[in-house]
Amino acid sequence: MRINISRKTIRDPFVQKVEELSGQNLLACYQCGKCSAGCPAVDDMDILPNQIIRYAQLGLKDELLESRAIWVCASCMTCNVRCPKGINIAEVIEALRQLLLRKRKDHVEIKELTTAEKEDVPPIALISCFRKFTS
C-alpha cells in the first residue's frame, strides 16, 4: 500500500484531537511492536496496533477512521500493560472510535439486531456492545 505523508497531515488538528481524547503522547512510541505482538485480535486487523499509533502520529486520518481494526479491538488492555513506553494504545483506539461515534456514525444498529443475535445473550454483552459501538 502506498501512503503519502506530508507536513499538512502531520499538523492536521486530527492528531491533536486524538492525543486529547486519549490522553496519550503519540510521539512517545518508538515502534517496538510489542503491542501488536501480544494483541489477540491481530488476525482480524487490517492495521496492527503499532501501525495505528504510527498512522496517528502522521495524521493519516482516513486510513484510520476507515479501518476495520478499530472495531475488532475489544479494549482488553493487553497492549497497555506491555508497552515499554507507557502508552495506552487501547485509549488511542477508543479516541478513534469516538471520533466516528460522536458524528453519529454508529457501528451497531440496535434496531437491526436479529433475534438470533439477541437470543440468550446476557445484558452484560448487549450493554457493553452498545456502549462501545453506538453513540
Place this chain on the structure above:
Amino acid sequence: MKLSYFPGCTLKNHAKNFEDSALCSLAKLGVEVEELHRWNCCGTVFSLATDDLIHHLAPIRNLIRAKELNSDILMVLCAMCYNTLKRSNERMKNDQESLDIVNDLMYKEEVKYQGDVKILHMLEILRDELKFENIAQNVTKALKDLKVANYYGCYLIRPQEIGFDDPENPTIMEDLTSVLGATPVDFPYKTECCGAYLTVKKPDTVVERTHQILSSAQSMGADVVAVSCPLCAFNLDQRQKATVTKYPEFKHIPILYFTQLLAIALGCPEDSLRFDLHYIDPKPILKEKDLI
C-alpha cells in the same frame, strides 16, 4: 464482618448461579452482606475517553448509594462491574475537577461523593480480609481430584493500577483452588481476552477464542474451567455450541464460577449452584468426582 454489595445486572438473571453461590459461601464464612438498596447498571465498561465524564455518573451514583448505607467498602463479584466501578472511583479520587463536575451533574443527590468508598472484588476479600488459611478450615468437602484451569480474562487484572494480582501471571484463583482441595492446572491462555462484547456482532471471533482458550486448558488436563466474569462465562460456555459446529473434534468442558467451587467445598446446598443455567452441564464430572 459486614459488607455492602453491588450485584450488577447480569447477576440477577443469566448469572444467578454466580450470585447465589457467592452469597451462600459468604454466609458460611460468617460474612453479612447487604445489597445496595437502589443500585443501577454501572455501564459495564469504563469510559476511556478523557472528556467523557457523563459515563462516570452511573458508577459513581452506586458509590453514593454505598455512602447512604454508611458503608466505606463495597464488594463486587462481576469482573466488569469491578473494573468499571474501581476505575471510575480512581479517576474521581485523583482528579478533583472531574469529581466536582460529576457531583454537579448529580445535583439532586443528597450525598456529595468524595472518592472515599473502597471497591473490593470478592476474591480480594477472601484473600486479604478472611484469609485463605481460615477458609481452608471451613472446607467440609475438599474438591479432591478435580483439575481446575483458572481463567482470568481481562478486567480483574488489567490495567495493573486497579488489578489485585500480577497482570501477566496472576495466581489468586489458583491459590484459592488449592485451598479448596482441588488441583489447579496452569495454561498459557488464562489471561487472553475471550472477545467480550464482540460476541453480539462477531460471534465467530468469540468461537475462535473459545476454541483456543478451552483447547489449551484441556491439553493441560483440566476437568473444568473457573471464571469470575459473566461475559467470559457466556462466551466460554454458551459459545461452545457454535465451537463444536466449526470444530467437530472439539470436546465440551464445563465452565464454573469460582464461587460455585467455593460453595461446593463449603457445603452449600445444590440449589445455590443453579446448574440449570449452564449450557455445558457440570454435574456429570462433579458426580464422577463425588462432589455432588
